[in-house]
Amino acid sequence: MRLTDLAHDYLSAQLKPGDRALDATAGNGHDTTYMAKLVGSTGHVIAIDIQAAAIAATRARLEAANCVAQAELLIADHAQALHSLCEHYAQTVSAITFNLGYLPGSDKSIQTEPESTLAALRAASELLKPNGLLLVTAYRGHDGGQTEAGIVANWMQKIESRGWSVDSHEPVVTGDRIPPILWVARKI
Numbered sequence: 140m141r142l143t144d145l146a147h148d149y150l151s152a153q154l155k156p157g158d159r160a161l162d163a164t165a166g167n168g169h170d171t172t173y174m175a176k177l178v179g180s181t182g183h184v185i186a187i188d189i190q191a192a193a194i195a196a197t198r199a200r201l202e203a204a205n206c207v208a209q210a211e212l213l214i215a216d217h218a219q220a221l222h223s224l225c226e227h228y229a230q231t232v233s234a235i236t237f238n239l240g241y242l243p244g245s246d247k248s249i250q251t252e253p254e255s256t257l258a259a260l261r262a263a264s265e266l267l268k269p270n271g272l273l274l275v276t277a278y279r280g281h282d283g284g285q286t287e288a289g290i291v292a293n294w295m296q297k298i299e300s301r302g303w304s305v306d307s308h309e310p311v312v313t314g315d316r317i318p319p320i321l322w323v324a325r326k327i
């Protein structure tokens with residue numbers, strides 16, 4: 140099973156109509172739209188991306204799926220945006236997704252970076268409500284990808300030592316390709 144499908148299975152089991160969910164790396168809007176459908180018209184999905192083109196693609200996908208009304212779209216660095224959102228939404232979010240790397244088919248130099256990813260993850264841990272779900276997929280084949288994934292792995296160990304449950308999934312790949320990794324963390 141592809142990691143994206145596995146992540147969506149976790150989201151399906153977690154999100155209910157009326158819930159609040161957050162996509163910290165909206166990209167082309169696949170995860171945002173999937174979550175917007177699950178939370179329905181009474182729910183709230185916040186999607187963040189640093190690139191205006193990504194937010195435009197996410198809006199178009201939401202419109203095509205007829206669920207833009209429950210979505211709030213922010214062009215911003217996720218570390219800053221999540222920090223600001225803590226003021227109103229701390230402990231209210233049911234699920235948060237991160238897809239680390241660059242937007243496929245666009246400028247590869249605009250990619251998630253360890254420092255802001257770590258700050259965004261810390262803010263995400265405050266935004267989640269108890270039993271909330273944090274999904275982090277890291278692509279590791281590009282420059283800096285393995286370093287970033289290593290920093291996320293250390294942070295996952297820290298939250299696990301504080302009582303969160305943390306699992307990880309890596310597909311088996313052939314040859315020298317470095318597989319992506321999905322962490323599935325649940326807040327206590």
Ligand SMILES: C[S@@+](CC[C@H](N)C(=O)[O-])C[C@H]1O[C@@H](n2cnc3c(N)ncnc32)[C@H](O)[C@@H]1O
Nearest residue numbers: 164166167169170188189216217238242250251
């Ligand atoms: C792998 S893509 C996400 C794919 C997305 N989940 C989808 O469904 O298409 C990673 C995204 O992270 C965004 N990004 C990179 N650095 C960011 C940052 N500091 N804050 C917010 N978004 C960032 C990129 O612009 C890119 O769109």
